[in-house]
Amino acid sequence: MNAVRLESLSTLNYRNLAPCTLRFGAGVTGVFGENGAGKTNLLEAAYLALTGQTDVTRLEQLVQSGEQEAYVRADLESGGSLSVQEVGLGRGRRQLKVDGVRVRAGDLPRGSAVWIRPEDSELVFGSPSVRRAYLDSLLSRLSARYGQQLTRYERTVSQRNAALRGGEEWAMSVWDDALVGLGGEIMKFRRRALTRLGELASESNAALGSRKALELTLLESTTPETYAADLAARRGEEVSRGSTVTGPHRDDLTLTLGGLSAGEYASRGEGRTVALALRRAELELLAERFGEQPVLLIDDFSAELDPGRRAFLLELAAGVPQAIVTGTERPPGAALHYRAQAGRFTPADAPASELDGLTALPLEVHI
Numbered sequence: 001m002n003a004v005r006l007e008s009l010s011t012l013n014y015r016n017l018a019p020c021t022l023r024f025g026a027g028v029t030g031v032f033g034e035n036g037a038g039k040t041n042l043l044e045a046a047y048l049a050l051t052g053q054t055d056v057t058r059l060e061q062l063v064q065s066g067e068q069e070a071y072v073r074a075d076l077e078s079g080g081s082l083s084v085q086e087v088g089l090g091r092g093r094r095q096l097k098v099d100g101v102r103v104r105a106g107d108l109p110r111g112s113a114v115w116i117r118p119e120d121s122e123l124v125f126g127s128p129s130v131r132r133a134y135l136d137s138l139l140s141r142l143s144a145r146y147g148q149q150l151t152r153y154e155r156t157v158s159q160r161n162a163a164l165r166g167g168e169e170w171a172m173s174v175w176d177d178a179l180v181g182l183g184g185e186i187m188k189f190r191r192r193a194l195t196r197l198g199e200l201a202s203e204s205n206a207a208l209g210s211r212k213a214l215e216l217t218l219l220e221s222t223t224p225e226t227y228a229a230d231l232a233a234r235r236g237e238e239v240s241r242g243s244t245v246t247g248p249h250r251d252d253l254t255l256t257l258g259g260l261s262a263g264e265y266a267s268r269g270e271g272r273t274v275a276l277a278l279r280r281a282e283l284e285l286l287a288e289r290f291g292e293q294p295v296l297l298i299d300d301f302s303a304e305l306d307p308g309r310r311a312f313l314l315e316l317a318a319g320v321p322q323a324i325v326t327g328t329e330r331p332p333g334a335a336l337h338y339r340a341q342a343g344r345f346t347p348a349d350a351p352a353s354e355l356d357g358l359t360a361l362p363l364e365v366h367i
């Protein structure tokens, strides 16, 4: 299978990172260093440059304190051709370019990276909104149309909420028609995608050594068939609350392990296994959809103390065409290692003569 390959990553004014260009080879690149060195920030920058996505809501958090703008750039190979993806960040602004031409976020390749993090346990133990965000982010990458319809749906919900709060009950039939159309499409797409996602996640969960079966189901707040009637039936409640109380924005992705809700009953370790299974399923689903293996980013493998899960993470990294693995200790099995120190990265094993040109390239911020 083809693979996306990150040739190099450049950053300027990105969080605590010193301006740099790091090159990556095929196979596993290990990045190690002490807490706070910038390892997570490097993966976050790589994910942003590869996908255009960040889950940070205030973009200025990504800009180095004291600076106004930041910039990340990925030189990558995808579908057999080379391209340059750039992301400029400022206060509340994000600008993307591919090969020098401005594009929208949805125009970047959608299956280019998967990021596994210690805080993925939140997928299991966090609120339904965390699981909805996981599902929506994955499905938006699988289908551009899903992403567009979701944006429209969310905008419609907030406009409808404003109309409810403003006492505009007379306008509800128009808002309801829009919601039922958009929401119905979202629900149907979620149902279809969940079948394959569920299969892949339960296979991964078993591969991780869990003896309890993992099942994914969608706890729907309504259905495409009954949405219009459900809205009508709950109109009084909506008017008194001033918000839309039914629809796919209220769905939950329920995870059951051995028949019990994982969020309520799983141990911390079992929960981490489930979260890892979800990420591996994401990796496989994107590869199936785009016929190309994403770059795998694994943050802090050393936070994973369980030997089985740690081995699984490292095997996963070794089994894909390209992975970047960070840790406070050296990730084993890496072809290349960078040492992270106070926002700087230096090849750990190269002789000094080979270090020339690897750091502090002159870059310009232009957003």
Ligand SMILES: Nc1ncnc2c1ncn2[C@@H]1O[C@H](COP(=O)(O)OP(=O)(O)OP(=O)(O)O)[C@@H](O)[C@H]1O
Residues within 6 Å of the ligand: 014, 015, 016, 033, 034, 035, 036, 037, 038, 039, 040, 041, 042, 060, 061, 062, 063, 064, 065, 300, 328, 340
């Ligand atoms: N916008 C910013 N400007 C400057 N520094 C920042 C900014 N955002 C975060 N930092 C700093 O970056 C550092 C965190 O880096 P990061 O989370 O990448 O560390 P890490 O190497 O992954 O550490 P750990 O091993 O603890 O996970 C912190 O010291 C934080 O204060």
